[in-house]
Amino acid sequence: MELNLLKGQVDNILVMGKSGAGKQPRIDVFIQEFGLEQLSTGDIFRSCLKAFDKIEYPGNVDDFYDTWAKEFIPDKAIKQLIKSYLGNHSFDEVLMGIRAKYYVTNGLFVPDSVTNDLFLSSFKNKKYRGVVLDGYPRTVEQAKFLVSVLEKKNRRIDAIVLVDNDDETILNRVTGRRVCPNCRKVFHMEYKPLKDGKYCTNCGTEATTRIDDKRESVLTRLNEYRVKTQPAIEYLVSCGIPLIVVPGNLPVLSDEAVKSSVMDAITNYQDVPFKFVQ
Ligand SMILES: [Zn+2]
Structure with missing residues (x-):
């Protein structure tokens, strides 16, 4: 089965994935390419x-x-x-x-x-209609509610876009993040280093780690995703909603690379049985 997503004819798209998988750049593609609005x-x-x-x-x-x-x-x-x-x-x-x-x-x-x-x-x-759903549904109950609303309103989810990323990459990306408490600039210990490993390059304030970015918090969210959200995705797939898997980790992270990886995944969509590997 081919998946025909045409601008102006898409009802809604669901972008799913672990917290920290890189959903936002993919959401941006649907906003720009399909004229949808983000509903977070x-x-x-x-x-x-x-x-x-x-x-x-x-x-x-x-x-x-x-x-x-x-x-x-x-x-x-x-x-x-x-x-x-x-x-x-x-x-x-x-x-x-x-x-x-x-x-x-x-x-x-x-x-x-x-x-x-x-x-x-x-x-x-x-x-x-006309939205990219972000952060919802997160549980089977929420997924069932969403499906019942769509049925009643005669609307649909055209596709679930699953941003695929492994736990290690997410842990590394999130726990390495530092924020300047003064000017809010975001850094990364590896990819966007601070001055002398400590200070904001913009205003010189000592950067800190957000509570949400601490290892324990990340692990809790990853576990919740596995226990609650994966079954929700499986439920939606069982309702016949096409699932498109896009890589969350690209060799080059540019807007252009993200866009073509999403578009390629849509073009190469194949209707095959899906099950999460635990
Ligand atoms: Zn600063």
């Missing part, structure tokens, strides 16, 4: 959190959670509490911000239902 769950998440912070509610997110019933108080009651702070902010967005923030500030895993709601609100705004 991380961005939606951050904007909802911001929406709640912006209303300057003097209390705490715990005010909206009934610990005895183990659920949020009814939306109506939440509205009552924040009504006078809402101004011209959207209640729905603030409400999602409250839910997300509750889990994040309490260090809890964000339930799929909350992530699904967040995703759906943005996907709906795009009329369920």
Whole structure:
């Protein structure tokens, strides 16, 4: 079976891969070549959190959670509490911000239902079409939700683009990263060295490692990917969505090289049974 992806006729593309595999440059190809827009769950998440912070509610997110019933108080009651702070902010967005923030500030895993709601609100705004999905779905539950939404709305995912990269390369790339706390410039111990191995070449401040870039954090994310996201990809493939594997590691990393590797993978697509090697 040939895969015909034509600009203007693509509904949606899913870009998947381990955290640190190099998804963004591939996402950029779909933005430029197919005129799609990026829909990143991380961005939606951050904007909802911001929406709640912006209303300057003097209390705490715990005010909206009934610990005895183990659920949020009814939306109506939440509205009552924040009504006078809402101004011209959207209640729905603030409400999602409250839910997300509750889990994040309490260090809890964000339930799929909350992530699904967040995703759906943005996907709906795009009329369920014209996007590169990034960071979603991450679990089988989320994948099932996505498939049911697409079926209901008569939309599709034209292809899953899997950015393939091995753990060692990712560990090396991510743990070698350093950031200047002053001017935010990003370095790499090997590929983009600091001055005297320590200082920002731009402003001279001593660079640091982000918590997310520490070895332990990277290993946790890699493990989560294997346990939760790989089965989600397998589920989507079982629903008949074509899977295109693109290399995350290229001998030369230029925009041009990334673009041709993605385009080649689309041209050479073959409908063969797929299973992750553990
Ligand atoms: Zn700096």
